[in-house]
Amino acid sequence: KQEVTQIPAALSVPEGENLVLNCSFTDSAIYNLQWFRQDPGKGLTSLLLIQSSQREQTSGRLNASLDKSSGRSTLYIAASQPGDSATYLCAVSNDMRFGAGTRLTVKP
Amino acid sequence: DGGITQSPKYLFRKEGQNVTLSCEQNLNHDAMYWYRQDPGQGLRLIYYSQIVNDFQKGDIAEGYSVSREKKESFPLTVTSAQKNPTAFYLCASSIGAGGGQPQHFGDGTRLSIL
Numbered sequence: 246k247q248e249v250t251q252i253p254a255a256l257s258v259p260e261g262e263n264l265v266l267n268c269s270f271t272d273s274a275i276y277n278l279q280w281f282r283q284d285p286g287k288g289l290t291s292l293l294l295i296q297s298s299q300r301e302q303t304s305g306r307l308n309a310s311l312d313k314s315s316g317r318s319t320l321y322i323a324a325s326q327p328g329d330s331a332t333y334l335c336a337v338s339n340d341m342r343f344g345a346g347t348r349l350t351v352k353p
Numbered sequence: 354d355g356g357i358t359q360s361p362k363y364l365f366r367k368e369g370q371n372v373t374l375s376c377e378q379n380l381n382h383d384a385m386y387w388y389r390q391d392p393g394q395g396l397r398l399i400y401y402s403q404i405v406n407d408f409q410k411g412d413i414a415e416g417y418s419v420s421r422e423k424k425e426s427f428p429l430t431v432t433s434a435q436k437n438p439t440a441f442y443l444c445a446s447s448i449g450a451g452g453g454q455p456q457h458f459g460d461g462t463r464l465s466i467l
Contacts, residue, residue: 249395279455288359288443288458289396334395341386341456343395 247272249337251344258325259352266320266347268335273313276338280309280320283332283346292333293320325351356380359444359459365467366431366438374429374462376444385427386445386456389413396443402427403449431464439465 248271258264268278277296281289293302293309295318301310308321318335334346357378366372378385384403388396398411402421416435421427427446431438442462447454 254393281458286461286463288357288460289445289456291455291457294455336396336456341396341398343388343397345393345395 247275247337247340247342249335249342249344251333251335251347253347254345255348255350257350257352260325260327262325262351263321263323264325264349266322266333266349268318268320268344270316270318270337270342273316274339275313278309278311278318279336279338280307280318281334281336283334289334322349325349327351327353357444357446357457357459359442359462361462362460364462364464366464367467369433371430371432372464374431374442374444374464376427376429376459377425378427378444378446378457379425380446380457381424382446382448382457383424384447384449384454385421386447387411387417387419387427387429388443388445390441390443390461399429399442 250269252267279294280292283289295302295311306323311318329351332346332348336343360375386401387399390396397413399417400419402408405424408419408421418430444459445456447456
C-alpha cells in the first residue's frame with residue numbers, strides 16, 4: 246500500500262527566503278504527483294501536477310521536481326511572501342494518496 | 354465560472370441521525386470523489402465515481418453511502434453507523450478517473466456532533 250510522507254510538518258521562514266518542501270512515497274509505480282495548497286478552513290487548490298514521465302514543472306515562483314526512482318518530490322518556493330502561508334499537500338496517483346502536509350508560515 | 358459547490362459549509366449531526374452532504378459541479382467532469390480530512394492529517398478517500406450510476410468504495414467507506422444519479426451531483430450520506438463522523442469533508446472532480454488527471458476541489462463541509 247502506497248504511503249506518502251511530508252517533512253517537515255511545519256516550517257516558519259522570514260519573508261524573501263527561498264524554501265523547499267519535501268514529499269516521499271513508497272511505491273514508485275505512479276501516474277503522477279500533484280502539489281496542492283490549502284488555506285485554513287478551505288478546500289485544496291492545485292498548484293502543479295507532474296506526470297510520471299516528467300522530471301519537473303514550473304509555475305511562477307514555484308518549481309516541483311519528481312524523482313520516481315528514489316520516491317521523492319520537492320516543491321521549491323522562491324522569494325517567499327506572507328501570502329504563501331498555507332498548508333501544502335502532495336498526492337500521488339494511481340489512487341490519490343495524500344501526505345499529511347507541511348504548514349508553512351512566512352513572517353513579514 | 355465553473356467549479357465545485359459543497360453545501361452546507363457547517364453541519365451538525367445528532368446521535369442516531371443520518372445527514373447528507375451536497376456536492377455539485379458544473380465542470381462537465383466524469384469523475385467525482387469524496388474525501389475526509391482529520392486535523393493534522395492528509396485526505397482519505399471515502400468513495401469515488403467514474404461515471405453516472407457507478408461508484409466504488411475507497412479506503413474508509415464504512416458508515417457512508419453515496420449516489421450518482423446525475424453527472425453534476427455526487428451527494429454523500431453520513432449514516433448513524435459512522436461512529437466518529439466529526440471531520441472536514443471535501444468533494445473533488447476530474448475530467449476522468451484512474452490517475453493522470455488533476456483534481457479540482459470544493460471548499461468543504463465541516464461536520465460536527467451535537
